[in-house]
Amino acid sequence: MSDFSVRRLRSDEERAATDLFRRALHAKEMTDEEWSAIAPSMQPDRGFGAFDQELIGTLRSFDSEVTLPGGGTTPLAAVSLVGVRADRIRRGVLTGLMRAQFEDFAARGVPAAMLHASEGAIYGRFGYGVAVRAKSIEVDRHRARFRPEAPTGGEISLLDLESTVEQWPSLFDALPRTRPGMIARSPHLWPGYERELRRATTPVTTAVHRGQDGVDGYVTYTVERAHFGAPTFLKIQSFHYASPDAFAGLWRYLISVDLVDLITAEKRPLDEPVELLFTDPRHVTVQKIQDEGWLRLVDVARMLDARTYRGEPVVVEVTDPFLEHNSGRYRLSEDGAVRTTDPADLELRADTLSMVYLGGWRPSDLAAVGRVRATGAAALERADLLFGTRVNPWCGTFF
Numbered sequence: 035m036s037d038f039s040v041r042r043l044r045s046d047e048e049r050a051a052t053d054l055f056r057r058a059l060h061a062k063e064m065t066d067e068e069w070s071a072i073a074p075s076m077q078p079d080r081g082f083g084a085f086d087q088e089l090i091g092t093l094r095s096f097d098s099e100v101t102l103p104g105g106g107t108t109p110l111a112a113v114s115l116v117g118v119r120a121d122r123i124r125r126g127v128l129t130g131l132m133r134a135q136f137e138d139f140a141a142r143g144v145p146a147a148m149l150h151a152s153e154g155a156i157y158g159r160f161g162y163g164v165a166v167r168a169k170s171i172e173v174d175r176h177r178a179r180f181r182p183e184a185p186t187g188g189e190i191s192l193l194d195l196e197s198t199v200e201q202w203p204s205l206f207d208a209l210p211r212t213r214p215g216m217i218a219r220s221p222h223l224w225p226g227y228e229r230e231l232r233r234a235t236t237p238v239t240t241a242v243h244r245g246q247d248g249v250d251g252y253v254t255y256t257v258e259r260a261h262f263g264a265p266t267f268l269k270i271q272s273f274h275y276a277s278p279d280a281f282a283g284l285w286r287y288l289i290s291v292d293l294v295d296l297i298t299a300e301k302r303p304l305d306e307p308v309e310l311l312f313t314d315p316r317h318v319t320v321q322k323i324q325d326e327g328w329l330r331l332v333d334v335a336r337m338l339d340a341r342t343y344r345g346e347p348v349v350v351e352v353t354d355p356f357l358e359h360n361s362g363r364y365r366l367s368e369d370g371a372v373r374t375t376d377p378a379d380l381e382l383r384a385d386t387l388s389m390v391y392l393g394g395w396r397p398s399d400l401a402a403v404g405r406v407r408a409t410g411a412a413a414l415e416r417a418d419l420l421f422g423t424r425v426n427p428w429c430g431t432f433f
């Protein structure tokens with residue numbers, strides 16, 4: 035490890051830290067105008083910097099909360115803007131920053147953290163695991179026909195760019211965050227979203243769905259084509275709903291939009307049944323399945339006790355090399371989670387525990403690739419049921 039120290043960033047260092055992150059991602063430094071648009075998204079006291087003679091690495095977070103299996107919520111740190119200067123990588127700088135950030139989470143009683151990773155090989159060693167995967171889909175608008183039993187939906191009204199910017203926070207906040215892994219959107223997120231919307235080169239439209247009990251869903255999109263004669267894409271930027279009627283009603287609207295060939299939606303829940311709305315499900319193709327959210331159980335005991343379980347108890351032995359105090363055995367049952375000295379049914383590392391925690395992976399599948407060790411098939415069957423969730427996890431918020 036080279037000689038550097040890590041400390042909380044002062045507010046007058048936030049711009050340099052953001053530029054350092056952007057350089058690490060090969061993006062240009064910000065103009066004054068760009069910084070004034072981005073500055074409000076920096077939650078004070080949540081940034082860390084690594085310094086030798088100067089700033090050489092950074093990361094930050096903003097406060098949020100996450101929905102857990104069973105419907106409860108806990109505080110969550112949404113981690114982002116992670117970067118180390120190119121001439122200082124692979125010397126332990128990120129490791130030092132991670133350690134300082136976890137200490138800060140523990141001091142503030144934040145039991146979990148989530149991030150979206152630029153690369154898949156970075157964060158496992160720090161105890162983050164792929165808890166949420168998502169699919170990107172493409173719908174052939176000309177051929178997709180609704181099945182007769184698909185809900186008809188309610189009324190649709192349209193918002194333009196300015197109304198979308200104004201109403202997005204209240205539209206999102208009014209909808210329940212029902213899936214495990216969904217997070218609250220801090221006020222610090224919206225300036226970045228607004229900036230993205232304003233950078234669109236074609237009109238931004240939001241279709242708002244109103245059901246019997248009022249507004250219960252919305253979809254925001256742009257329509258784009260590469261050049262004259264190329265296929266026209268309706269690109270969904272954001273799609274949230276609270277009822278099957280809103281889900282089907284908004285898809286009916288999207289399919290009805292003229293002069294569109296293909297509809298694309300990125301990072302949708304794995305079990306969202308868009309294709310089943312249509313007479314031929316093959317008119318919806320899955321383009322990609324990717325990791326959407328990496329979860330870290332910072333306080334394993336608290337997080338294990340915060341979610342619900344079904345079925346017979348299981349004792350898990352957790353190994354957490356990065357946050358050693360989490361290592362130990364936990365008995366999980368419908369009554370919650372307690373530390374125990376009973377023999378373990380399953381053994382797994384902290385990053386693997388994160389993968390099963392929201393119900394995104396079955397312990398038996400992870401056992402098949404050597405990431406879970408179990409006493410036998412019966413233990414795995416109990417663990418699959420215990421960690422299983424009614425719906426797939428989904429984050430649905432980029433940060």
Ligand SMILES: CC(=O)SCCNC(=O)CCNC(=O)[C@H](O)C(C)(C)COP(=O)(O)OP(=O)(O)OC[C@H]1O[C@@H](n2cnc3c(N)ncnc32)[C@H](O)[C@@H]1OP(=O)(O)O
Binds near residue numbers: 113114115118126
């Ligand atoms: C949530 C987000 O913001 S995602 C964006 C993350 N940022 C980027 O991708 C920007 C470009 N990359 C970078 O800035 C840096 O390379 C970082 C932040 C990914 C890593 O920072 P570093 O200071 O090099 O990490 P550090 O030296 O602490 O590495 C710790 C270990 O992880 C490994 N590691 C680090 N980055 C990577 C990587 N990209 N791929 C594979 N292994 C990696 C190191 O080899 C080291 O392994 P070791 O302990 O076995 O020796």
